[in-house]
Amino acid sequence: xxxxxxxxxxxxxxxxxxxxxxxxxxxxxxxxxxxxxxxxxxxxxxxxxxxxxxxxxxxxxxxxxxxxxxxxxxxxxxxxxxxxxxxxxxxxxxxxxxxxxxxxxxxxxxxxxxxxxxxxxxxxxxxxxxxxxxxxxxxxxxxxxxxxxxxxxxxxxxxxxxxxxxxxxxxxxxxxxxxxxxxxxxxxxxxxxxxxxxxxxxxxxxxxxxxxxxxxxxxxxxxxxxxxxxxxxxxxxxxxxxxxxxxxxxxxxxxxxxxxxxxxxxxxxxxxxxxxxxx
Numbered sequence: 001x002x003x004x005x006x007x008x009x010x011x012x013x014x015x016x017x018x019x020x021x022x023x024x025x026x027x028x029x030x031x032x033x034x035x036x037x038x039x040x041x042x043x044x045x046x047x048x049x050x051x052x053x054x055x056x057x058x059x060x061x062x063x064x065x066x067x068x069x070x071x072x073x074x075x076x077x078x079x080x081x082x083x084x085x086x087x088x089x090x091x092x093x094x095x096x097x098x099x100x101x102x103x104x105x106x107x108x109x110x111x112x113x114x115x116x117x118x119x120x121x122x123x124x125x126x127x128x129x130x131x132x133x134x135x136x137x138x139x140x141x142x143x144x145x146x147x148x149x150x151x152x153x154x155x156x157x158x159x160x161x162x163x164x165x166x167x168x169x170x171x172x173x174x175x176x177x178x179x180x181x182x183x184x185x186x187x188x189x190x191x192x193x194x195x196x197x198x199x200x201x202x203x204x205x206x207x208x209x210x211x212x213x214x215x216x217x218x219x220x221x222x223x224x225x226x227x228x229x230x231x232x233x234x235x236x237x238x239x240x241x242x243x244x245x246x247x248x249x250x251x252x253x254x255x256x257x258x259x260x261x262x263x264x265x266x267x268x269x270x271x272x273x274x275x276x277x278x279x
Contacts, residue, residue, distance in 0.1 A: 080166060081166050081263040081264075082263075084149070084164055084166035084263055085110040085166075085261050085262075085263045086107050086110070087162075088110075088145060088146075088149055088168070088261055089105060089107060089110050089111070089112060089261055090105075090107070091141075091145045092112060092138075092141045092142060092145055092259075093105045093112060095137075095140075095141035095144065095145070096112075096134075096137060096138060096141055099137045099141075101118075101134045101137050101138065102114075102115065102118055102134075103134075103138075109260070110260060110261040110262070110263070111258050111259065111260050111261070112138075112258070112259040113242075113256055113257075113258050113259075114134065114135075114138070114256060114257045114258075114259070115252070115253070115255070115256050116252070116255035116256055116257075117252065118130055118131055118134050119131035119134065119135070119193075119197075119257060120193060123181070123189065125189060125192035125193045125195075125196050126196065127196060127197070127200060132200060135197055135200045135201055135204075136200065136201075136204045138201065138259070139200070139201035139202075139204045139205040139208060140204070140205060142171070142201070142205070142208060143205040143207055143208055146168065146171070146208070146211055146230070147161070147207075147211070148161035148162065148164075149164070149166070149167050149168045149214075149263075150167060150168050150211040150212060150213060150214065150227075150230050151167075151211070151212050151213070151214055151227055152207065152210055152211060152212070166263055166264070167213065167214030167263070167264050168213060168214070168230060168261060168262065168263060168264065169213045169214075169262045169263060169264035170213060170228075170230060170231075170232060170260075170262040171211075171230050171231045171232075171259065171260070171261060171262070172231075172232055172233070172234055172258075172259070172260040172262065173194045173197050173198050173201075173231065173232070173233045173234070173257065173258075173259060174190075174194060174233075174234045174235070174236060174240075174257065174258040174259075174260055175189070175190030175191055175192070175193040175194035175195075175197075175233075175234070175235040175236065175257060176190055176236050176237070176238075176240055176241070176242075176254055176255065176256050176257070176258065177189055177190050177237055177238050177254065177255055178238060178241070178245050178250075178251035178252075178254045178255050179238045179241075179245035179251070179254075180245075180251065183237060183238065186237035186238050187235060187237040188235075189235075189237075190235035190236055190237045191233070191234075191235025192235070193235070193257060194233040194234060194235050194257065195233050195235075197233075197257055198231060198233045201231075202231070208230075208231060209229075209231065211229070211230040211231065212227040212228060212229055212230055213227035213228050213229075213230050213264060214227055214264055238254070241254045242254060242256075
């Protein structure tokens with residue numbers, strides 16, 4: 001009987017042992033499942049984060065590419081406007097040169113430079129006879145070239161104009177002096193010389209005074225109007241020398257009339273129209 005009781009106790013011990021082992025295995029399995037789920041969820045989160053980062057990086061790359069293309073297009077417009085200005089200045093310069101007019105050219109800044117020696121007496125604003133002849137020839141050359149880069153009221157550009165999307169915003173007639181004399185006198189002299197040059201030019205070629213820029217201006221009623229008058233005058237006195245006023249030769253260079261060409265970059269509509277024209 002004792003033997004039977006002993007065997008029964010031993011069986012209970014083994015049964016308790018296996019129950020404990022089973023519980024432990026179940027617990028370990030449960031822990032393993034939890035860890036597996038944790039890593040699966042973390043992997044899923046990392047995958048989502050990675051996809052979001054890829055989407056963000058792609059958006060940033062596209063934005064950078066768009067900005068680069070925009071800047072490249074702006075650079076092309078600037079270079080195109082500069083090339084168009086050089087072409088205009090070169091045409092007028094060549095016409096004056098063919099007519100025997102002494103004129104200097106600044107291609108980088110779009111300037112034709114007429115020295116005082118062929119235009120005015122010393123400290124005077126009235127043109128010399130040879131100066132008036134030179135300005136008349138200048139007006140004739142401008143009247144032939146400018147209509148291709150500006151607008152005339154109720155008039156189309158000449159048929160032989162080269163195709164271009166660029167137009168002139170302004171043509172400035174600038175008077176300059178040296179440093180001799182009072183500053184206010186130089187201001188007045190430079191302005192009077194520029195104005196007198198303008199008056200002779202528009203008298204000889206009235207169409208020049210009617211030219212307007214291609215730039216559309218806003219009117220008071222909010223409706224776009226015709227461009228502003230193309231030609232204007234300015235007097236700078238001694239403020240913009242091309243050489244230091246330290247010698248008679250440099251002072252002679254500073255006494256001058258500059259014809260400055262300013263281009264208007266085209267609008268997107270004008271660029272597309274020009275592309276169609278060039279195709």
